[in-house]
Amino acid sequence: xxxxxIAGTGIAGYGASIPxxxxxxxxxxxxxxxxxxxxxxxxxxxxxxxxxxxxxxxxLAVAAARKAVLGAKIDPQNIGAIYIGSESKPYAVKPTASxxxxxxxxxxxxxxxxxxxxxxxGTAGIQACMGMVASGMIDYxxxxxxxxxxxxxxDALEFSTGxxxxxxxxxxxxxxxxxxxxxxxxxxxxxxxxxxxxxxxxHGGRFTGKPAYFRHVLGCANALFAKTGFKxxxxxxxxxxxxxxxxxxEAGATLGIPREKLATGLVTPFxxxxxxxxxxxxxxxxxxxxxxxxxxxxxxxxxxxGSDAFALTVTEAILEEGRRPVKRVWDLINExxxxxxxxxxxxxxxxxKSM
Amino acid sequence: MHHSLPLVWRRIPERYxxxxxxxxxxxxxxxxxxxxxxxxxxxxxxxKQKMPKTGTLYSFTRVHAAPSGFxxxxxxxxxxxxxxxxxxxxxxxxxxxxxxxxxxxxxTMVFRRIYADAEEGIIAYGYKFxxx
Numbered sequence: 315x316x317x318x319x320i321a322g323t324g325i326a327g328y329g330a331s332i333p334x335x336x337x338x339x340x341x342x343x344x345x346x347x348x349x350x351x352x353x354x355x356x357x358x359x360x361x362x363x364x365x366x367x368x369x370x371x372x373x374l375a376v377a378a379a380r381k382a383v384l385g386a387k388i389d390p391q392n393i394g395a396i397y398i399g400s401e402s403k404p405y406a407v408k409p410t411a412s413x414x415x416x417x418x419x420x421x422x423x424x425x426x427x428x429x430x431x432x433x434x435x436g437t438a439g440i441q442a443c444m445g446m447v448a449s450g451m452i453d454y455x456x457x458x459x460x461x462x463x464x465x466x467x468x469d470a471l472e473f474s475t476g477x478x479x480x481x482x483x484x485x486x487x488x489x490x491x492x493x494x495x496x497x498x499x500x501x502x503x504x505x506x507x508x509x510x511x512x513x514x515x516x517h518g519g520r521f522t523g524k525p526a527y528f529r530h531v532l533g534c535a536n537a538l539f540a541k542t543g544f545k546x547x548x549x550x551x552x553x554x555x556x557x558x559x560x561x562x563x564e565a566g567a568t569l570g571i572p573r574e575k576l577a578t579g580l581v582t583p584f585x586x587x588x589x590x591x592x593x594x595x596x597x598x599x600x601x602x603x604x605x606x607x608x609x610x611x612x613x614x615x616x617x618x619x620g621s622d623a624f625a626l627t628v629t630e631a632i633l634e635e636g637r638r639p640v641k642r643v644w645d646l647i648n649e650x651x652x653x654x655x656x657x658x659x660x661x662x663x664x665x666x667k668s669m
Numbered sequence: 670m671h672h673s674l675p676l677v678w679r680r681i682p683e684r685y686x687x688x689x690x691x692x693x694x695x696x697x698x699x700x701x702x703x704x705x706x707x708x709x710x711x712x713x714x715x716x717k718q719k720m721p722k723t724g725t726l727y728s729f730t731r732v733h734a735a736p737s738g739f740x741x742x743x744x745x746x747x748x749x750x751x752x753x754x755x756x757x758x759x760x761x762x763x764x765x766x767x768x769x770x771x772x773x774x775x776x777t778m779v780f781r782r783i784y785a786d787a788e789e790g791i792i793a794y795g796y797k798f799x800x801x
Contacts, residue, residue: 334764367741368763368781372794376780404782404792413794417685417780650766661741 323444324489325482325626326388326454329381329639330598331374332478332585332646335364337659339473345656346468357474358559362586364654365462365477367662370404374479374591375460376417381639382456383418385490386483390419393483394452396426397442399435399459399590401508401515403428414458424452432506433555434616435459436480436590441496441622443484454485459590466514467665474558476586480594490632491601491610494625495542499534506617517617523561526619531555531565534621535613544625546570550608553579553596555615557587571611578603579612584647590616599643604628672786677793684795687720687778689756700756721753722778723801729762729770738784746770750798765800775801 338361340350354360365374375398383390396418398411411426429435429442436459443455460479465471484493505526508515518526531554539545546552546569554562559582566576579596582588588595593614600610610626631637641649660666680701682688689700693714697706700720706713729748732739739745746762748770762770763781776798783793 366763368761368783368797370782370792372792373780373782376794380780416681417794419686650764652766 322486323447323484324486324492324629325601326485326487326489327382327384327386327483327637328481328490328598328601329378329385330478330480330591330595330643330646331377331381332595332643333363333365333369333374334650334652335366335654335662336361336651337364337654337656341656342473353473358563359474359583359586361584362474362476363478363588364659364662367664369462369477371400371402371460371462371479372404372410372413374462374477375400375410375414375458375481378460378479378481379414379418379456379458382481382483385637385639386454386485387488387636388454388483388485391423392453393418393420393456394424395443395446395455396420396424397429397439397455397457399429399431399437399439399457400461401430401432401435401589402462402464410460418456420456431620432616432618433557433587433589433592434614434620434622436594437612437614437622437624440482440484440624441498444493444496447484447486454483457482457484459592459594461589461591462663463587463589464514467660469514470519471515471517474582474587476582476588478585478588478591478595480591480598482594488631489629490637491604491626491628494627495538495544496625497534497538497541497623498620499530499537499623500620501530503530503617503619505619522557522617526617527555527557527561527615528565528568530619530621531613531615532568534623535565535569535611538611538623538625542625544609546611548609549575549611549625551575551578551600551604552611553593553600554613555593555621556580556582556596557592557615559583565613581643581647595643601628601632602638602642602644604632606630606632672784672790672793674791677786677791680795684783684793685780687722687796688717689720690715691718698754698756700752700758720756720758724750724752724776724798726762726770726772726774726776726800727751727757728772748776748798750776761797763797763799769800777801
């Protein structure tokens with residue numbers, strides 16, 4: 315466990331992208347001979363977002379990052395670092411971050427890299443940017459979590475793996491939310507992995523709860539409280555990594571955070587678990603409605619395993635014209651969506667072997 | 670299908686950020702980039718310029734018999750988009766409900782995969798448009 319309090323860093327801009335297509339959990343259950351209603355209720359997920367055939371974690375990252383840079387009101391040339399967290403990279407070797415940098419017009423004077431830590435690589439990027447901003451090495455850094463999450467056909471994961479991206483511009487000036495503290499909690503916990511050249515991940519089944527998700531999320535949140543002096547009741551909103559619709563509610567209940575404070579950032583029931591993007595899209599949804607002075611607790615979780623926790627305070631700058639994206643996260647979730655059946659879903663996710 | 674790597678590489682500014690050019694002599698914008706202004710000829714002076722990222726749908730068609738590399742996307746919309754500065758470009762129209770794909774519809778640029786060069790080759794990314 316380690317904690318850092320980095321003075322003066324904050325979120326300058328944020329953005330999320332969620333693809334338009336949805337497949338219902340009941341439809342996936344129909345194909346695999348499971349009880350759809352029961353499966354959906356068991357997971358707390360009713361439908362999930364599906365990226366189109368011309369979308370991948372790179373295009374979703376670009377869409378989210380463009381919104382974040384627009385809201386930050388900065389010249390992309392002032393971005394000194396770009397980190398893309400993903401476990402579904404379009405290339406095994408060739409950084410998505412370089413493509414995002416080019417698409418933003420941030421090249422060539424910046425550092426860029428892709429990060430991998432199951433579902434928490436995006437928040438690891440936020441911490442890297444915070445350190446670089448605080449040290450004066452860069453003016454602004456961009457951290458993106460983007461995934462077109464993968465689940466083997468018929469596997470329990472397939473019911474919940476969604477697609478989406480969340481992006482944050484981290485800077486020291488004109489922050490819409492200051493980051494008051496961050497802590498990480500990391501152990502070697504083999505609850506989820508994907509070996510080299512394998513298409514789909516494997517997981518520890520029922521062991522992914524208590525010794526994995528809850529140990530890290532709760533351990534990290536408590537470490538943040540211990541180091542910063544905040545209590546759970548100090549926060550007006552909270553967002554936890556959300557592999558399903560139930561785990562984050564249980565984590566909240568254990569910490570004494572009521573459901574109302576979790577509702578805004580709980581997006582997995584409607585778009586699925588977007589892996590690296592999950593906590594970040596939830597945080598975007600909270601920033602869409604939080605008022606100046608309100609405090610936010612964000613705790614990510616990545617299998618393998620680790621958590622990053624952040625304490626944020628919203629500033630007056632969030633009320634300035636153009637600092638929030640035009641479309642709110644909940645608009646992206648609810649508007650312009652198209653339902654597809656399982657057959658169209660496997661086509662778009664390239665799960666048909668003869669394609 | 671095999672695509673030329675230099676072709677993908679060289680067109681990155683054009684495809685990612687709609688970078689064309691403008692003749693400083695007569696003010697005409699061009700996309701894609703040109704070497705000579707057809708109006709001013711040797712008196713023309715072309716400089717790089719970003720095109721606006723929004724426009725209106727000038728014309729469109731629906732492609733049912735797709736060329737190689739686009740088979741899995743058919744049927745799809747192909748449109749001529751008139752950008753805010755009057756420049757017209759050909760682009761796929763994606764993520765748009767059928768009732769919104771009409772002449773005069775407002776459209777905005779999105780970043781998508783255009784094609785991938787077989788299993789091991791390069792992925793070409795670039796602009797497509799969607800209705801607002």
